[in-house]
Amino acid sequence: MSVVVQLSYFVASVLFIFGLKAMSSPVTARKGVMWAGVGMVVATVATFAHPSVGMENLSLILIAIVLGGAFAWYTALKVQMTEMPQMVAVYNGLGGGSAGAIAAVSLLQGARADEGSVAAAMGSDAAVLGLLGAVIGSVAFSGSMIAWAKLDDRLKKSTLVENHQWWNVALAAATLLLAIWVFHTGSGFPILLFFIAALALGIFITVPIGGADMPVVISLFNALTGLAVGFKGYVLGNLALIIAGTVVGAAGMLLTVLMAKAMNRSLMNILFSGFGAAPAAAES
Amino acid sequence: MIEVGGLVALYVFMLAAVAGYEVITRVPVILHTPLMSGSNFIHGIVVVGAMVALGVAETPLEQAIGFVAVLLGAANAVGGYVVTERMLDMFKSSKKEDG
Numbered sequence: 334m335s336v337v338v339q340l341s342y343f344v345a346s347v348l349f350i351f352g353l354k355a356m357s358s359p360v361t362a363r364k365g366v367m368w369a370g371v372g373m374v375v376a377t378v379a380t381f382a383h384p385s386v387g388m389e390n391l392s393l394i395l396i397a398i399v400l401g402g403a404f405a406w407y408t409a410l411k412v413q414m415t416e417m418p419q420m421v422a423v424y425n426g427l428g429g430g431s432a433g434a435i436a437a438v439s440l441l442q443g444a445r446a447d448e449g450s451v452a453a454a455m456g457s458d459a460a461v462l463g464l465l466g467a468v469i470g471s472v473a474f475s476g477s478m479i480a481w482a483k484l485d486d487r488l489k490k491s492t493l494v495e496n497h498q499w500w501n502v503a504l505a506a507a508t509l510l511l512a513i514w515v516f517h518t519g520s521g522f523p524i525l526l527f528f529i530a531a532l533a534l535g536i537f538i539t540v541p542i543g544g545a546d547m548p549v550v551i552s553l554f555n556a557l558t559g560l561a562v563g564f565k566g567y568v569l570g571n572l573a574l575i576i577a578g579t580v581v582g583a584a585g586m587l588l589t590v591l592m593a594k595a596m597n598r599s600l601m602n603i604l605f606s607g608f609g610a611a612p613a614a615a616e617s
Numbered sequence: 618m619i620e621v622g623g624l625v626a627l628y629v630f631m632l633a634a635v636a637g638y639e640v641i642t643r644v645p646v647i648l649h650t651p652l653m654s655g656s657n658f659i660h661g662i663v664v665v666g667a668m669v670a671l672g673v674a675e676t677p678l679e680q681a682i683g684f685v686a687v688l689l690g691a692a693n694a695v696g697g698y699v700v701t702e703r704m705l706d707m708f709k710s711s712k713k714e715d716g
Contacts, residue, residue: 349659350636356655357644363705369659370698377694380665386672393680394668397687401664405696412700414707418650420700425657428693431667434686438670438679445676458623521678552653559660563633567626569666575626576633577662583637585656588649595646 341379342573348372349577353584376573401427419484422551425558426477432470432561433528436463439568440515440524452516459568464512466564468531473554473561475535480551483544491541504534546603549592553600556585651708654701661694 348368355365377398380386386394405424412420439455440463446454455463482488494500511527518524542550559581566574593600644652667690671683 345662349662350640353637353652353656353659354640356652357641357648359645359648359708362648362651362655362708363702366655366658366698366701366705369655373658373661373694373698376662376665377668380668383669383672385669390671390674390680390683393684394671394687397671397684398664398668398691401688401691402695405692405694406699409696409699409703414703417654417700417704420696421650421654421657424661424693424696424700427689427696428657428660428663431663431686431688431690431693434682434689435663435666435670437682438674438686441676441679441682442673548650548653552649555653555657555660558663559656562660562663562666563630565663565666569669571666571669572629574662574666575629577659579630579633580637580640581656581660583634584641585637585653587638587641588644588653588656591644591646592649592653595649 335382335384338379338382339572341375342571345372345376345379345573346576348375350580353580416485418548418551419481422477422481422484422547422554425551425555426474426481429470429473429477429554429558429561432558432565433467433474433531435565436467436470436568437524437528439463440467441521444515444519444521444524448519450517450519455568460516462564463568464515464527466561466568467528468508468512468534469557469564470561471528471531472535472538473558475532476539477535477551477554479536479539480542480547480554483539483542484547488540491543493537493540497537497541501534501537504530504537508534542603546596546598549589549596549598549600549603552585552589552592553604556582556589559583559585647708651701651704654697654704658694658697658701661690661697664690664694666690 349372352365352369355361440451443451443454448454452460508530511530514523515527559578563575563578563582566578593603667686671687674680674683
């Protein structure tokens with residue numbers, strides 16, 4: 334990879350960290366967003382010079398950026414101030430979905446590579462982190478969409494099935510087993526089942542959580558998406574993704590705890606109160 | 618090309634996690650939501666990974682999924698930025714007197 338691309342990623346990483354630092358003080362918050370924005374433009378533009386981004390799929394890349402960007406630009410400008418938390422949930426979910434889709438491409442390539450298994454083609458370490466990132470990204474995607482639907486009053490249910498907690502455990506176990514199957518497989522079918530299970534897990538975890546607790550949960554999914562992006566960075570050998578993703582993962586995790594504390598709740602209470610083990614969320 | 622080997626990556630993960638934790642330890646409650654939105658914007662960097670993934674995609678299925686990845690990643694970055702800006706705009710007009 335050329336030095337210019339690497340240096341651009343380095344500059345972007347620095348801008349992200351100092352941007353986030355500036356964002357945590359009221360006086361400098363606006364500057365912080367701007368620095369991070371410059372970092373994003375630098376990294377994105379530099380990526381066009383990345384050796385993997387050849388001519389072949391260039392037009393597809395450009396179309397996708399323009400379509401995705403235009404959709405987000407329009408919806409972000411149009412949304413009411415009071416609806417901001419659910420829009421953050423939507424954009425965060427899209428980021429998680431993007432991390433999941435990147436994982437799907439890597440895993441499919443691993444399965445196709447004629448090396449016998451995904452693990453052999455990608456290397457065990459990259460395969461494990463790829464699968465982990467895929468689960469986290471998929472859960473953040475479907476979970477964020479449920480969070481959006483709840484905050485937007487489109488979904489009022491708080492149970493999908495009887496004995497919700499057992500379904501959650503069963504889905505988590507199924508996702509884990511399917512991940513192990515994908516690790517050892519050379520075909521695409523288990524990859525499909527694996528993503529279905531991971532997406533369902535995100536839905537089942539989020540539905541029982543009350544609307545009043547959603548901002549904390551959105552913050553948690555935000556941290557998880559960051560983590561998933563960090564893992565994708567390892568799979569793709571991209572330091573900018575590792576650094577930005579992990580920084581957001583850690584900052585987001587701390588922010589989630591702080592937000593729960595500001596509501597006088599513990600994170601565990603918010604996450605598991607809907608499962609019936611702890612007292613139900615106070616929503617009166 | 619700089620290799621990101623296993624151990625080096627482990628160090629980077631650790632240091633980045635410490636940095637992320639440290640930079641926001643003093644955030645006031647009023648900035649919780651804008652900061653959530655701002656960090657949501659920063660993980661929009663995933664679009665860079667998606668561009669690389671689509672760049673190396675070969676089969677039509679991989680191209681389709683890679684296309685979706687770039688689409689979602691770009692929406693994350695752009696939407697995250699605009700929403701954060703709008704939040705801080707409101708913050709400025711209600712909290713600060715000098716323009």
